[in-house]
Amino acid sequence: MIDFSLTQEQQILQTQARDFAQNEIQPVVRIIEESNNPEIEPWEFCQKLFHKGSQLGFTSLMLPEELGGLGRKCIDLAIVLEEIGAVDVSIACSYFNVTAAMSLFIAKVGTTEQQKRILSFVNSEKPHLFSAVESESNVATSDVFCPIQDPNIGIKTTAVRDRDVYILNGRKSSLITNAGIADAYFIIARTAMDKPLRESLSLFYVEADTPGIKFSKKTQLIGWNASHHAEIYLDNVPVPVENMIGQEGEAAKLLMLCPEFSIGVAASYVGLARAAYEYALNYAKQRISWGRPIIEHQAVALKLVEMMINTQAARLMVWDAAQQAETSPQLATTVKAPAAETFAVDVAIKNAQTAFEILGGYGATKESLAGKFLADANIGYSYDFTREVFRLGIVNFL
Ligand SMILES: Cc1cc2nc3c(=O)[nH]c(=O)nc-3n(C[C@H](O)[C@H](O)[C@H](O)COP(=O)(O)OP(=O)(O)OC[C@H]3O[C@@H](n4cnc5c(N)ncnc54)[C@H](O)[C@@H]3O)c2cc1C
Structure with missing residues (x-):
């Protein structure tokens, strides 16, 4: 059972x-x-x-x-x-x-x-904030999923070994979460430009005060107002060899062992979907039209029930993926977690749109939360790969 x-x-x-x-x-x-x-x-x-x-x-x-x-x-x-x-x-x-x-x-x-x-900061007075750095402005992030074995495709940031350090050079996209405020960065760079992308990606742990790492000013987003994103410039950044995570060319393989990132995004978006549903439900119980609360009109009631059903379905997918992460991390990373993430984002976007509709004209005001739900939900479309590209990744494992 x-x-x-x-x-x-x-x-x-x-x-x-x-x-x-x-x-x-x-x-x-x-x-x-x-x-x-x-x-x-x-x-x-x-x-x-x-x-x-x-x-x-x-x-x-x-x-x-x-x-x-x-x-x-x-x-x-x-x-x-x-x-x-x-x-x-x-x-x-x-x-x-x-x-x-x-x-x-x-x-x-x-x-x-x-x-x-x-991990020495765990339980210390000052917890660390991390940033995961992959995307670049002039490169489609979707290239990571490209099956074509052409070394010219994908990330351009390089890491070249010079005795006991790797020297990192490149420019990371203006969308890097926590860039400029994090204590340390997990940066993906290429240790070989003559090999296909997935065989040449390596991962480096770079502390914020390492010489040569600079940040742009904060990027303005349409939503996600409580977060901070910026571009990262890497100009001859020396990273000690002991800060490489795994071996050269292993980054893509190692990241496959960590479905928890996607599951976390999915769970966060289930939260947004739930909030939009509860907000619309509360409004529908109070707003009177034709002499009764609008929840008593079937057109509204059906929308609310669909929001609830979809939220519950998304939550179950997240819990299923989380369960698989313990027992079968490979299956969780390749299928269950991206499926849960893309579905949860879909549901959040739908629920945000439906909440906007149920709120009538009030939804268009800044006083209501409908605009925040819509903007924050839609950002989920392209945070951590776009929904389509993530789904195209799943097809390889069906
Ligand atoms: C709020 C936010 C925070 C972010 N934080 C980070 C971060 O911390 N670290 C980080 O590294 N990146 C981060 N990103 C970047 C994010 O990972 C990329 O924006 C996302 O993966 C999309 O990549 P792109 O913009 O390069 O789109 P592209 O890859 O250029 O895609 C453009 C469009 O083309 C479609 N497309 C591309 N290729 C294909 C294909 N083969 N088949 C079908 N359709 C295709 C896509 O679905 C999309 O619609 C963040 C983005 C956002 C919005």
């Missing part, structure tokens, strides 16, 4: 995450959203929240206890991120998911020395 009920421990975690999201994150998000000021630096407001959430264990949940973590499962992270995503999907994805997933990645594939050094 498959049991989808949460354990008592998971229910406590869910309540803790919900209280944190609603009582502490919500007021900060409101200040950022209402400021209407493009110059605002969200990290100044969110840093304290990130530290508090990390101290609650939300970025080290899945790390083994011997590395300072709580030794919990992927589904536990999904539970936490759904709660944070329901309040603000950009905070869930940018700060908590990136850091939790990259920490787990090190725990899985790093050497013992790397695990000790890179």
Whole structure:
């Protein structure tokens, strides 16, 4: 029998995450959203929240206890991120998911020395914020999935070995999450320009204060207002050889071992889908037309039920992928996690649009949350690969 009920421990975690999201994150998000000021630096407001959430264990949940973590499962992270995503999907994805997933990645594939050094911040006074760096402005990020074995296709940033350091040169896209505010960067670069892309990608752990790494000013987005994105310039950045994660050319293979990143994005988007549904439901119970609440008109009722059904379906896909991440990481990475992520984003986009419709003219005002839901949901379309390209990746494993 498959049991989808949460354990008592998971229910406590869910309540803790919900209280944190609603009582502490919500007021900060409101200040950022209402400021209407493009110059605002969200990290100044969110840093304290990130530290508090990390101290609650939300970025080290899945790390083994011997590395300072709580030794919990992927589904536990999904539970936490759904709660944070329901309040603000950009905070869930940018700060908590990136850091939790990259920490787990090190725990899985790093050497013992790397695990000790890179994860030494866990349980320290100052938790670390991570950034995962792949995309480049003049290169289609979708090239990572390209089956053509042409070395000219894909990422141009290079890493050339010079005795005990690799020298990194290149320019990363203006969409890099946490660029300029992170404590450390996981940067993908090519260690061979004469080999096909996937055989030449290597991964480097680069501390923020390494000479030669610079950042543009904050990129303005249409939504995700609580997050920070910028371009990264790498100008002869020396990275010690002991900061290479895995071996030369292994980055693509190693990242296949980490479905938790996609599952975290998916869970955050289930949160957004749920929030849009609950917001529309609440409105539909109060708004009166033709003498009765609009939820009593079947045209509205059917929309609400569809929002609820789709949200529940997306959540079950996330929990299924999280389960597979424990037992069959390969299947989780290639099929279950991208399927859950693309479906959750689809549902969030649909629910945001439906909430906008149910709110009538009020949905068009900045006073309502409909515009925020729409913008934040649509950003999910191309965060962490576009939906189509992610789906094209799945077809290879059917
Ligand atoms: C908010 C946000 C945060 C981000 N954070 C990060 C980050 O932290 N680190 C990072 O490295 N990147 C980050 N990105 C970049 C993101 O990964 C890319 O924007 C995304 O993968 C899309 O890549 P692209 O913009 O190069 O689109 P392209 O690859 O240029 O695609 C353009 C269009 O063509 C379609 N397309 C391309 N190739 C094919 C094909 N073969 N078949 C069918 N259709 C195709 C795509 O679906 C899309 O519609 C972020 C993006 C956003 C929006």
